[in-house]
Amino acid sequence: MTLNETLGQYSDWAFESAFAVLVLALILLVAEYATYRADAVAERERERVLVPSGNAPLDGPGRVPESNARPLSQRLGNMGRALVFVVAGLQIASIVLRGLATERFPLGNMYEFVAMACATAIVFGLVVLRKPSYRIMWVYVLVPVLILMFLAATVLYADAAPVVPALRSFWLPIHVTIISVGSGIFLxxxxxxxxxxxxxxxxxxxxxxxxxxxxxxxxxxxxxxxxxxxxxxxxxxxxxxxxxxxxxxxxxxxxxxxxxxxxxxxxxxxxxxxxxxxxxxxxxxxxxxxxxxxxxxxxxxxxxxxxxxxxxxxxxxxxxxxxx
Known part of the structure; x- marks a missing residue:
């Protein structure tokens, strides 16, 4: 196996790993969503129990010590969002390795275009969805990204190879990159x-x-x-x-x-x-x-x-x- 074939294989492995980690991240974020209501009810009940009566000291007898543990939903969500950073790193690695394997800018077919658009959606999401009020939206952003990545790895997949002569132009990385980045943002x-x-x-x-x-x-x-x-x-x-x-x-x-x-x-x-x-x-x-x-x-x-x-x-x- 030549160096280019090896790099192409590494690129595919990075893409497949990104897909697997994305599935795990989505599971954790869905679990965060599913456990939120139970945690909210438990938190309200705990706050009701912890309300002091009369002039009793806050840490006096009869008061239940306040727990510093984070709710389960928050812990699941934090793990899921941490994995999204891993997904972004693997997607970028896959794109770079594909470019090194083909010795060209990796935007010569639909597989590579969708991979770039999905990576853009993830990276852009990490920027604009960082506020606490937006974090729950990750569940809904990752679902279409997951579907697109699945289609890219199955229906749209193409082996790492040179592009057709019509695409051998310096305009390829300029034109197609801008379109794919815009598409990821529109997602x-x-x-x-x-x-x-x-x-x-x-x-x-x-x-x-x-x-x-x-x-x-x-x-x-x-x-x-x-x-x-x-x-x-x-x-x-x-x-x-x-x-x-x-x-x-x-x-x-x-x-x-x-x-x-x-x-x-x-x-x-x-x-x-x-x-x-x-x-x-x-x-x-x-x-x-x-x-x-x-x-x-x-x-x-x-x-x-x-x-x-x-x-x-x-x-x-x-x-x-x-x-x-």
Whole structure:
């Protein structure tokens, strides 16, 4: 086995390890979610017992000593979020090793593109979801990342190899990196809007029953989720737009025209327009609540359609999925 083949194998192992650790992190975070209510009830009961009566000293006889132990849900959540850092490190290692194995920038097929987008979503999440009020959202961010990584490792997987001649350009790392990073950021934004719609349906302070009501009970308030989706889209929108513009410049150098209404170009532009409509609606009175959020969700769906359907089903000049 040559050095490049060995590095390619290490890259695959790092990706598979990231997937396994991600599954474990998600289990711990779901367990945190499941044990939260029991811990909250136990904490309220403990506080009731610990309330001193009369003028008795706080540490006097009859008072139950206060425990310094953290609730089970908090300990599970902290372990799960710690593992997310491990996942990010393994994802980055997998991408770097794939690049070293192929002696090119590792964005030449759908497997590598999805791996980069998932790594971006995780790293970006570590930055924007660090506040305590956002931490519960990790459960919902990791689920689509886990699904995408599973598809990348199975349906979309491609062996480490040189790219087709059309992709041997210095524009590849510039154009595709920006698009994949923007896509990873939009994943976080789309999840935030979906959770916002769920929170609007089941507001805090109102009694509701059912699975979705139970899911919504620990989410941040609707305004916080809406603000997160908006601010996240503000970051991803110019990146995605810059990626489209740079792709047009690359197209002029490679094919002699800036724009040819290729299916990939067309749907990418439509996706960008949808996100532009979301930002406009979000700033327009009367559209700031559910209607703007649905536009953001539509943009996320369009991005997934562009990634999978356009690349795997529709034939065009951008058909470089790397699938057998």
């Amino acid at each position: 976080v934004s789309g999840v935030a809007s979906l959770l916002f719609l769920l929170r609007i349906r089941f507001p805090k302070g109102e009694a509701h029953s059912g699975v979705f009501a139970s899911i919504a009970q620990r989410l941040p308030d609707a305004q916080t989720l809406d603000r997160l989706a908006y601010r996240t889209t503000i970051i991803g929108f110019p990146l995605f737009g810059a990626g489209i513009i740079l792709g047009a410049i690359w197209a002029e150098a490679a094919w002699g025209r800036f724009w040819g209404w290729d299916p990939k170009e067309t749907v990418s532009f439509i996706t960008w327009v949808i996100y532009a409509a979301y930002l406009h609606a979000r700033a327009t009175s009367g559209w700031r609540n559910t209607r703007a959020a649905w536009i953001n969700v539509a943009g996320f769906v369009a991005m997934l359609f562009n990634l999978f359907i356009i690349n795997m089903v529709v034939s065009g000049l951008h058909s470089y999925a790397g699938l057998n």
